[in-house]
Amino acid sequence: MIARVDGTGIGYDDIGRGHAVVFLHAFPLDRTMWAPQTSALAGRYRCLAIDARGFGESPATPPFDMDRYADDVVAVLDAAGVERASVVGLSMGGYIAFALWRRHPQRVRGLVLADTRATADAPDTRARREELIDLARTAGPNAVAERQLVGVLGKTTRERRPDIVATVRAMMTRAGVDGSVGALQAMLARPDSTPILPTISVPTLVIVGDEDPITPPKEARAMSNGIRESRVEILSGAGHLSNLERPAAFNAVLGEFLHALDGAEARPV
Numbered sequence: 698m699i700a701r702v703d704g705t706g707i708g709y710d711d712i713g714r715g716h717a718v719v720f721l722h723a724f725p726l727d728r729t730m731w732a733p734q735t736s737a738l739a740g741r742y743r744c745l746a747i748d749a750r751g752f753g754e755s756p757a758t759p760p761f762d763m764d765r766y767a768d769d770v771v772a773v774l775d776a777a778g779v780e781r782a783s784v785v786g787l788s789m790g791g792y793i794a795f796a797l798w799r800r801h802p803q804r805v806r807g808l809v810l811a812d813t814r815a816t817a818d819a820p821d822t823r824a825r826r827e828e829l830i831d832l833a834r835t836a837g838p839n840a841v842a843e844r845q846l847v848g849v850l851g852k853t854t855r856e857r858r859p860d861i862v863a864t865v866r867a868m869m870t871r872a873g874v875d876g877s878v879g880a881l882q883a884m885l886a887r888p889d890s891t892p893i894l895p896t897i898s899v900p901t902l903v904i905v906g907d908e909d910p911i912t913p914p915k916e917a918r919a920m921s922n923g924i925r926e927s928r929v930e931i932l933s934g935a936g937h938l939s940n941l942e943r944p945a946a947f948n949a950v951l952g953e954f955l956h957a958l959d960g961a962e963a964r965p966v
Protein backbone atom coordinates (compact mmCIF):
# COMPACT_ATOMS: atom_id res chain seq x y z
CA MET A 698 0.00 0.00 0.00
CA ILE A 699 1.08 3.60 -0.43
CA ALA A 700 0.39 6.46 2.01
CA ARG A 701 0.49 9.90 0.40
CA VAL A 702 2.55 12.38 2.36
CA ASP A 703 4.02 15.71 1.54
CA GLY A 704 4.03 15.22 -2.24
CA THR A 705 5.48 11.70 -2.13
CA GLY A 706 4.45 8.16 -1.25
CA ILE A 707 5.44 5.86 1.59
CA GLY A 708 5.18 2.14 0.87
CA TYR A 709 3.91 -0.15 3.60
CA ASP A 710 2.30 -3.51 4.31
CA ASP A 711 -0.80 -3.65 6.48
CA ILE A 712 -1.33 -7.28 7.48
CA GLY A 713 -3.46 -8.87 10.18
CA ARG A 714 -5.79 -7.63 12.90
CA GLY A 715 -5.41 -6.61 16.50
CA HIS A 716 -3.24 -4.03 18.27
CA ALA A 717 -1.01 -2.31 15.72
CA VAL A 718 2.71 -3.06 15.53
CA VAL A 719 4.94 -0.89 13.34
CA PHE A 720 8.17 -2.37 11.89
CA LEU A 721 11.05 -0.08 10.85
CA HIS A 722 13.87 -1.58 8.81
CA ALA A 723 17.66 -1.36 8.86
CA PHE A 724 20.02 0.27 6.33
CA PRO A 725 20.18 -0.40 3.37
CA LEU A 726 17.26 -2.83 3.50
CA ASP A 727 13.51 -2.42 3.13
CA ARG A 728 10.28 -3.54 4.76
CA THR A 729 10.55 -7.07 3.33
CA MET A 730 13.19 -7.82 5.99
CA TRP A 731 10.27 -8.12 8.43
CA ALA A 732 8.53 -10.95 6.54
CA PRO A 733 9.45 -13.61 9.18
CA GLN A 734 7.88 -11.43 11.89
CA THR A 735 4.77 -10.17 10.08
CA SER A 736 3.88 -13.66 8.87
CA ALA A 737 4.20 -15.05 12.40
CA LEU A 738 2.35 -12.24 14.17
CA ALA A 739 -0.43 -11.32 11.71
CA GLY A 740 -2.83 -13.79 13.34
CA ARG A 741 -2.76 -11.72 16.54
CA TYR A 742 -1.61 -8.22 15.57
CA ARG A 743 -2.05 -5.65 12.84
CA CYS A 744 1.45 -5.48 11.38
CA LEU A 745 2.48 -2.29 9.58
CA ALA A 746 5.90 -2.72 7.94
CA ILE A 747 7.06 0.58 6.46
CA ASP A 748 9.65 1.48 3.80
CA ALA A 749 11.70 4.52 4.83
CA ARG A 750 11.71 7.10 2.02
CA GLY A 751 14.27 6.06 -0.58
CA PHE A 752 13.87 2.30 0.07
CA GLY A 753 11.50 -0.38 -1.23
CA GLU A 754 8.38 1.28 -2.63
CA SER A 755 9.03 4.71 -1.11
CA PRO A 756 10.60 7.04 -3.70
CA ALA A 757 13.80 8.88 -2.77
CA THR A 758 12.13 12.25 -2.20
CA PRO A 759 14.15 14.62 -0.01
CA PRO A 760 14.49 15.69 2.75
CA PHE A 761 16.26 12.81 4.45
CA ASP A 762 16.54 13.07 8.19
CA MET A 763 15.37 11.09 11.20
CA ASP A 764 12.60 13.60 11.98
CA ARG A 765 11.19 13.31 8.46
CA TYR A 766 11.35 9.51 8.57
CA ALA A 767 9.48 9.63 11.92
CA ASP A 768 6.85 11.99 10.52
CA ASP A 769 6.40 9.57 7.60
CA VAL A 770 5.61 6.83 10.13
CA VAL A 771 2.92 9.06 11.60
CA ALA A 772 1.55 9.68 8.09
CA VAL A 773 1.21 5.90 7.66
CA LEU A 774 -0.49 5.56 11.06
CA ASP A 775 -2.91 8.34 10.07
CA ALA A 776 -3.60 6.72 6.68
CA ALA A 777 -4.25 3.39 8.42
CA GLY A 778 -6.47 5.03 11.07
CA VAL A 779 -4.19 3.87 13.90
CA GLU A 780 -3.89 6.09 16.96
CA ARG A 781 -1.15 4.21 18.89
CA ALA A 782 1.17 1.37 17.96
CA SER A 783 4.00 -0.69 19.37
CA VAL A 784 7.10 0.23 17.41
CA VAL A 785 9.81 -2.27 16.47
CA GLY A 786 12.94 -0.67 15.01
CA LEU A 787 16.13 -2.48 14.05
CA SER A 788 19.35 -0.49 13.76
CA MET A 789 18.46 2.52 11.55
CA GLY A 790 14.85 1.61 12.34
CA GLY A 791 15.75 2.13 16.02
CA TYR A 792 17.15 5.59 15.24
CA ILE A 793 13.79 6.40 13.61
CA ALA A 794 11.97 4.99 16.65
CA PHE A 795 13.91 7.42 18.88
CA ALA A 796 12.89 10.33 16.63
CA LEU A 797 9.30 9.10 16.78
CA TRP A 798 9.43 9.04 20.57
CA ARG A 799 10.97 12.53 20.62
CA ARG A 800 8.34 14.02 18.31
CA HIS A 801 5.19 11.92 18.74
CA PRO A 802 5.33 10.00 22.03
CA GLN A 803 1.54 9.83 22.22
CA ARG A 804 1.55 7.54 19.16
CA VAL A 805 3.84 4.95 20.82
CA ARG A 806 2.39 2.16 22.96
CA GLY A 807 5.59 0.16 23.48
CA LEU A 808 9.09 0.07 22.02
CA VAL A 809 11.28 -2.73 20.72
CA LEU A 810 14.82 -1.54 20.03
CA ALA A 811 16.73 -4.23 18.16
CA ASP A 812 20.45 -4.12 17.32
CA THR A 813 20.51 -0.36 17.61
CA ARG A 814 22.18 2.33 19.69
CA ALA A 815 21.11 5.54 21.41
CA THR A 816 24.44 7.30 20.97
CA ALA A 817 25.34 9.43 17.95
CA ASP A 818 28.13 8.39 15.59
CA ALA A 819 31.68 8.09 16.91
CA PRO A 820 34.39 9.72 14.72
CA ASP A 821 35.42 6.39 13.12
CA THR A 822 31.79 5.64 12.20
CA ARG A 823 31.44 9.11 10.69
CA ALA A 824 34.50 8.47 8.53
CA ARG A 825 33.11 5.07 7.47
CA ARG A 826 29.81 6.68 6.45
CA GLU A 827 31.54 9.38 4.38
CA GLU A 828 33.41 6.59 2.58
CA LEU A 829 30.15 4.69 1.97
CA ILE A 830 28.55 7.85 0.53
CA ASP A 831 31.45 8.10 -1.94
CA LEU A 832 31.21 4.39 -2.71
CA ALA A 833 27.44 4.59 -3.34
CA ARG A 834 27.91 7.54 -5.71
CA THR A 835 30.88 6.12 -7.59
CA ALA A 836 30.30 2.36 -7.57
CA GLY A 837 26.56 1.94 -6.84
CA PRO A 838 24.43 -0.30 -4.62
CA ASN A 839 26.25 -3.58 -5.35
CA ALA A 840 29.46 -2.17 -3.94
CA VAL A 841 27.64 -0.84 -0.87
CA ALA A 842 25.99 -4.24 -0.38
CA GLU A 843 29.32 -6.08 -0.46
CA ARG A 844 30.85 -3.62 2.02
CA GLN A 845 27.88 -3.88 4.41
CA LEU A 846 27.25 -7.63 4.25
CA VAL A 847 30.23 -8.69 6.33
CA GLY A 848 29.34 -6.36 9.18
CA VAL A 849 25.61 -6.99 9.36
CA LEU A 850 25.60 -10.78 9.42
CA GLY A 851 27.06 -12.78 12.28
CA LYS A 852 29.85 -15.33 11.82
CA THR A 853 27.44 -18.22 12.39
CA THR A 854 25.09 -17.02 9.66
CA ARG A 855 27.91 -16.29 7.21
CA GLU A 856 29.35 -19.77 7.72
CA ARG A 857 26.17 -21.82 7.90
CA ARG A 858 23.30 -19.98 6.20
CA PRO A 859 24.08 -19.11 2.57
CA ASP A 860 20.33 -18.70 2.00
CA ILE A 861 20.17 -15.79 4.48
CA VAL A 862 23.34 -14.26 3.04
CA ALA A 863 21.74 -14.39 -0.43
CA THR A 864 18.45 -12.87 0.77
CA VAL A 865 20.20 -9.96 2.49
CA ARG A 866 22.55 -9.37 -0.45
CA ALA A 867 19.59 -9.27 -2.86
CA MET A 868 17.69 -6.84 -0.63
CA MET A 869 20.72 -4.56 -0.29
CA THR A 870 21.40 -4.44 -4.02
CA ARG A 871 17.81 -3.28 -4.62
CA ALA A 872 18.47 -0.06 -2.65
CA GLY A 873 18.85 3.00 -4.89
CA VAL A 874 21.80 5.38 -4.69
CA ASP A 875 19.77 8.47 -3.71
CA GLY A 876 17.93 6.73 -0.89
CA SER A 877 21.14 5.18 0.43
CA VAL A 878 23.07 8.45 0.33
CA GLY A 879 20.10 10.23 1.96
CA ALA A 880 19.96 7.65 4.76
CA LEU A 881 23.72 7.80 5.35
CA GLN A 882 23.50 11.58 5.64
CA ALA A 883 20.48 11.26 7.97
CA MET A 884 22.40 8.82 10.19
CA LEU A 885 25.43 11.12 10.21
CA ALA A 886 23.30 14.05 11.32
CA ARG A 887 21.18 12.24 13.90
CA PRO A 888 21.38 13.55 17.45
CA ASP A 889 22.51 11.60 20.50
CA SER A 890 19.36 9.99 21.91
CA THR A 891 20.95 9.12 25.27
CA PRO A 892 19.38 12.19 26.97
CA ILE A 893 15.87 11.05 26.04
CA LEU A 894 16.24 7.51 27.42
CA PRO A 895 14.94 8.49 30.89
CA THR A 896 11.87 10.08 29.25
CA ILE A 897 10.79 6.78 27.71
CA SER A 898 7.76 5.84 29.77
CA VAL A 899 6.39 2.93 27.74
CA PRO A 900 7.44 -0.71 28.21
CA THR A 901 10.58 -1.37 26.16
CA LEU A 902 12.32 -4.50 24.97
CA VAL A 903 15.91 -4.38 23.76
CA ILE A 904 17.00 -7.26 21.51
CA VAL A 905 20.54 -7.88 20.30
CA GLY A 906 22.49 -10.66 18.62
CA ASP A 907 25.51 -11.90 20.58
CA GLU A 908 27.59 -11.71 17.34
CA ASP A 909 26.54 -8.14 16.52
CA PRO A 910 29.74 -6.07 16.08
CA ILE A 911 27.92 -2.87 15.04
CA THR A 912 25.71 -2.49 18.12
CA PRO A 913 27.14 -5.09 20.53
CA PRO A 914 25.38 -6.48 23.64
CA LYS A 915 27.38 -4.15 25.91
CA GLU A 916 25.87 -1.16 24.11
CA ALA A 917 22.39 -2.73 24.26
CA ARG A 918 22.66 -3.22 28.04
CA ALA A 919 23.78 0.37 28.55
CA MET A 920 20.84 1.62 26.49
CA SER A 921 18.38 -0.57 28.36
CA ASN A 922 19.76 0.59 31.73
CA GLY A 923 18.83 4.14 30.80
CA ILE A 924 15.17 3.27 30.17
CA ARG A 925 12.83 2.87 33.14
CA GLU A 926 10.76 -0.12 32.09
CA SER A 927 13.15 -2.07 29.90
CA ARG A 928 14.84 -5.43 29.62
CA VAL A 929 17.39 -7.00 27.26
CA GLU A 930 17.19 -10.25 25.31
CA ILE A 931 20.44 -11.51 23.78
CA LEU A 932 20.02 -13.93 20.87
CA SER A 933 22.86 -16.39 20.49
CA GLY A 934 24.28 -17.09 17.05
CA ALA A 935 22.82 -13.89 15.60
CA GLY A 936 24.65 -10.85 14.24
CA HIS A 937 23.27 -7.38 13.55
CA LEU A 938 20.20 -8.60 11.61
CA SER A 939 18.95 -10.72 14.50
CA ASN A 940 15.35 -10.87 13.21
CA LEU A 941 16.50 -12.58 9.99
CA GLU A 942 19.31 -14.64 11.50
CA ARG A 943 17.32 -16.14 14.42
CA PRO A 944 13.69 -15.49 13.35
CA ALA A 945 12.08 -18.05 15.68
CA ALA A 946 13.97 -16.78 18.73
CA PHE A 947 13.27 -13.15 17.76
CA ASN A 948 9.57 -13.90 17.28
CA ALA A 949 9.38 -15.67 20.62
CA VAL A 950 10.73 -12.73 22.63
CA LEU A 951 8.79 -10.20 20.56
CA GLY A 952 5.54 -12.19 20.86
CA GLU A 953 5.99 -12.54 24.61
CA PHE A 954 6.64 -8.80 24.98
CA LEU A 955 3.56 -7.85 22.93
CA HIS A 956 1.43 -10.34 24.83
CA ALA A 957 2.57 -8.86 28.17
CA LEU A 958 1.77 -5.40 26.84
CA ASP A 959 -1.79 -6.52 26.02
CA GLY A 960 -2.12 -8.01 29.53
CA ALA A 961 -0.81 -4.87 31.24
CA GLU A 962 -3.38 -2.73 29.40
CA ALA A 963 -6.22 -5.15 30.09
CA ARG A 964 -5.59 -5.22 33.88
CA PRO A 965 -7.98 -3.01 35.88
CA VAL A 966 -6.28 -0.11 37.65
Ligand code: MLT
Pocket residue numbers: 722723724725787788789790849884911937
Ligand atom coordinates in the same frame (compact mmCIF):
# COMPACT_ATOMS: atom_id res chain seq x y z
C1 MLT B 1 21.76 -0.47 9.95
O1 MLT B 1 21.81 -1.70 10.02
O2 MLT B 1 20.69 0.14 9.86
C2 MLT B 1 23.06 0.27 9.96
O3 MLT B 1 24.11 -0.62 10.20
C3 MLT B 1 23.03 1.33 11.00
C4 MLT B 1 24.30 2.11 11.12
O4 MLT B 1 25.14 2.05 10.23
O5 MLT B 1 24.45 2.82 12.12
